[in-house]
Amino acid sequence: MENVIVNYLEKPDIKDPILIEGLPGVGNVGKLAAEHLIDELHAVKFAALYSKHFPPQVLVGENGVAKLVNNEFHFVKSSDKAQKDLIILIGDYQGMTPEGQYELASKVLDVAKEFGVKKIFTLGGYGMGKVVKYPRVLGATTTDELVKEMMEYGITFPKGEPGSGIVGASGLLLGLGKLMGMESVCLMGETSGYFADPKAAQAVLEVLTKILNVKIDFKELEMKAKEIDYMASKLKDLERTMTEGQEEDLNYFG
């Protein structure tokens, strides 16, 4: 079989679209953000990407129907001239090996190129190792001009961060995309990395939607964030109970 297979449901009539990637990663920030964007903008699935670089696995839905793990392309056709058409990439997994990650990112860019993509936003989390109350959005781009442009949207470019670079699809689409003549921005929401982090996803989306000149509702993400906060506070209580009478250590969720 081919290493990566793209199955089209339709070939949407979109012009000069922007690619937005949100695959699983640190705090699932990118995935949460991209899925929320798809819901809010009523994006339509138009292609699925299967690969032997994913786990050899089907997922079984509540109805008992199985689905091979994949990545999916959705599109948004803009109705407003001030907005751009979008392709949004989400998925169950990233590639399981370094080689697989390259193959997959390369195929995603082939699809992007076919639809005339010239600009990419990759979404992800930036692991802080502690709970972040007001997550900032960190950035990395492929050109100096984009750095300046992004700073105007309040995106932070701290010197020497991320020190270890950006690993996975969010990094590769920038790097390989650049080789194919595409401009890219990676947006990373600060997150503890302990939980799926809807708050960080919202921080990323608030910036992204400004850039894209679209308006979306954040209620769903806010509700998810409250659920996570509630679970975290329960864990904190539990920890407190267990350390009672001992020297108190609240650093973890401090």
Next chain:
Amino acid sequence: MENVIVNYLEKPDIKDPILIEGLPGVGNVGKLAAEHLIDELHAVKFAALYSKHFPPQVLVGENGVAKLVNNEFHFVKSSDKAQKDLIILIGDYQGMTPEGQYELASKVLDVAKEFGVKKIFTLGGYGMGKVVKYPRVLGATTTDELVKEMMEYGITFPKGEPGSGIVGASGLLLGLGKLMGMESVCLMGETSGYFADPKAAQAVLEVLTKILNVKIDFKELEMKAKEIDYMASKLKDLERTMTEGQEEDLNYFG
């Protein structure tokens, strides 16, 4: 060499056959079931599949003759119009890597397609982590209609199970087969997962033979199940002896 090689002994004259897969896995349920079906239906081996995705190994028979590890295709030509022709896949191993599993499942489906297969049953175990007296048979399918149809045979589709999906050949044949236009059902017999489990294999076969409208004898499987039960009870005795005088803990085989 090619990644996967299919060596034909003959090209059987079968029409519209159903593919049944029983490769090694949890409790070896699928393998035990498929091998028993081959014995009872006097299925005939017609092809062997070799691959560099299997271990680099020969198995040596009691006679001193070595055989490269493989998967094997057997066929059953039905003599009754109320029954369908069958292709039954068994084997020594599944692929050793995720990529290998995809390659192998893809080749199996190529063979299936060549013979006009439109429906697949994959057989496996569902690990419960404890001994199961009366194993149920859980199912997953590729269409809503099949879920309904299978429920009529007493197959269980518990919501949200298996939570981690189905990994390996039993899952991939469903997932990749769907992409090739084949309908599939995965039948999973509940099993402790501690031993090879002929009882779970029998549970799976009792359902499958009803669906296939064939009658087979279960004596062999029942004898194997008794042997396993005997061994398990011996181990339980041993455990009891060793924990005597201590707080008794029989959960393991409880």
Next chain:
Amino acid sequence: MENVIVNYLEKPDIKDPILIEGLPGVGNVGKLAAEHLIDELHAVKFAALYSKHFPPQVLVGENGVAKLVNNEFHFVKSSDKAQKDLIILIGDYQGMTPEGQYELASKVLDVAKEFGVKKIFTLGGYGMGKVVKYPRVLGATTTDELVKEMMEYGITFPKGEPGSGIVGASGLLLGLGKLMGMESVCLMGETSGYFADPKAAQAVLEVLTKILNVKIDFKELEMKAKEIDYMASKLKDLERTMTEGQEEDLNYFG
């Protein structure tokens, strides 16, 4: 680069040769045996096999000159009609991955086929987990007839052994060779597996030279065996000293 490269120094004029394989493995029995055979029969190197499935490594000789790790083909042109021409395969490594092992064995068989090989002897060790004073030679073959033939040379075919089959080149050449119409015998000398084992290598060669109808000297191997025995006895003394006053346990070298 190609996965496996064969570099010929010459294409020897040999007829209907027998292939003998002795690559590194348990107790290095096969390698020691094949290298000794090359020395004693003055076999001539005619080809080297390089591959990305070997470690990415050069070995540096005493003269400071580096050599890429490889496998090597040597040939013996028989001068006696009662003897057959030989191709002997030795090497620094076996393939590092299962897939690599298949690729390498497949290429070796391509070379063998080119020279008209119809019979293969693979040499190896059979790990006993304890020191063996009088190592037997165990066998596995690709046909019933060969089992009978080999038994006449004193080769042992114990029922159900080796239980785990034969892994690596010694197994694959049998298995893949059979698919290409070649007959094969694997000869395994019993060995502790703790050390390189020249004694087991000699046991294997004593049988093999009878089969091949050639006579060779074993002095070199006997000397190596004495060195190993000396080292083993020194280790045993050391162990005795260290356990003095304690309950004595000589099982390990018993």
Next chain:
Amino acid sequence: MENVIVNYLEKPDIKDPILIEGLPGVGNVGKLAAEHLIDELHAVKFAALYSKHFPPQVLVGENGVAKLVNNEFHFVKSSDKAQKDLIILIGDYQGMTPEGQYELASKVLDVAKEFGVKKIFTLGGYGMGKVVKYPRVLGATTTDELVKEMMEYGITFPKGEPGSGIVGASGLLLGLGKLMGMESVCLMGETSGYFADPKAAQAVLEVLTKILNVKIDFKELEMKAKEIDYMASKLKDLERTMTEGQEEDLNYFG
């Protein structure tokens, strides 16, 4: 995508160049040496090599601009007839798998061949497991003549070292280059292997520049060496403080 991609910025007009490799490795000796050589000789980058055998990663510069991890080719056009043109290879990583290392070395040699390279120097460290005050430069070559020639430059060829051979690009370029008719020398500076080691890099460069008949300044490397020495002495002090009152153990940095 292709396994290895070479992107040219220009095709330099160089004649009969010598290839010098300095990729990351033990004590980063080769990388430090090659980067220093590039700085001092004002070498010009002319090509970048990308590969799925590198980590799936971008590095982010201080300006916020991301760069896909790669290896880079630089060239030096000699202005003096007594000197040769040079190609210098540096990079962020070596290949992550054995197969990847072979693929990458093979592609580097393809590039080298295109520009008529007939001689290669690979630079690396030789790990001693202890701090070395006056690092020697060990050598390995592809011919006896080169051993003699290199000895005249003070390069050491200790019998039986490196016992484990040379692993990675520095070894493979020798081994694979030889198969392509290129002569090579590996220069290894003795290093503790605990730190990046500019002193070992300088030792290697002092010999290499003599061979190449070029003169360079070593101030930068000497400053880096002082920084490392300072850090090492601070660590030593710390260790001394922590073991005060205890039996002193200064072996580590002795």
